[in-house]
Amino acid sequence: MSNQTTTIVPAEAAAAVSSGRGTLVDVRTPAEFREIHAQGAQLVSLDVLDRPSVEAARGTNPGPVYLLCASGIRATKAAEQLKRAGLDDMVVVEGGTNAWAAAGLRVVRGRKTISIERQVRIGAGSLVVVGTGLGWFVHPAFFILAAFVGAGLVFAGVTDICGMAIVLAKAPWNRSGKSSKAGQT
Numbered sequence: 186m187s188n189q190t191t192t193i194v195p196a197e198a199a200a201a202v203s204s205g206r207g208t209l210v211d212v213r214t215p216a217e218f219r220e221i222h223a224q225g226a227q228l229v230s231l232d233v234l235d236r237p238s239v240e241a242a243r244g245t246n247p248g249p250v251y252l253l254c255a256s257g258i259r260a261t262k263a264a265e266q267l268k269r270a271g272l273d274d275m276v277v278v279e280g281g282t283n284a285w286a287a288a289g290l291r292v293v294r295g296r297k298t299i300s301i302e303r304q305v306r307i308g309a310g311s312l313v314v315v316g317t318g319l320g321w322f323v324h325p326a327f328f329i330l331a332a333f334v335g336a337g338l339v340f341a342g343v344t345d346i347c348g349m350a351i352v353l354a355k356a357p358w359n360r361s362g363k364s365s366k367a368g369q370t
Contacts, residue, residue, distance in 0.1 A: 190265065194279050210251065212230060222293055224293055231259050312331070
């Protein structure tokens with residue numbers, strides 16, 4: 186098992202999938218998938234991703250599984266997770282859905298949503314403003330809230346694990362839609 190994650194450019198992945206030589210799996214949240222996804226992609230959200238869900242999405246297709254997210258970061262994490270589970274034919278689509286759409290490949294567009302990354306920025310910024318305001322006008326102990334959020338952002342930057350994003354991904358507005366195999370569209 187290689188430690189190196191295999192990647193492919195969107196046009197090559199699209200050609201392979203359209204010729205039946207692979208399966209396209211999107212690991213974003215259902216809300217993100219609903220907003221825009223590569224035509225033919227199947228949704229298996231990162232939070233429910235495991236070997237059986239990927240094998241179900243693959244069906245009888247013997248080719249590799251091409252993993253997509255928004256930009257490639259979550260797809261890389263998914264590939265690493267699936268390699269640890271014993272699946273060696275995971276390939277990350279470089280640049281994710283953003284690059285897929287920018288390359289002029291076919292996408293399915295739906296209802297606009299706010300990305301998890303933007304939700305984290307809004308939430309973290311709001312908590313810092315509220316903590317600072319309450320610390321200034323109510324009691325200095327509220328400054329701890331702003332410090333806690335700042336420490337969480339530093340931790341997320343260093344480890345690439347964002348607790349707020351994990352919590353927000355489970356929020357009802359991000360969970361609407363199927364959370365496993367969504368079928369080809």
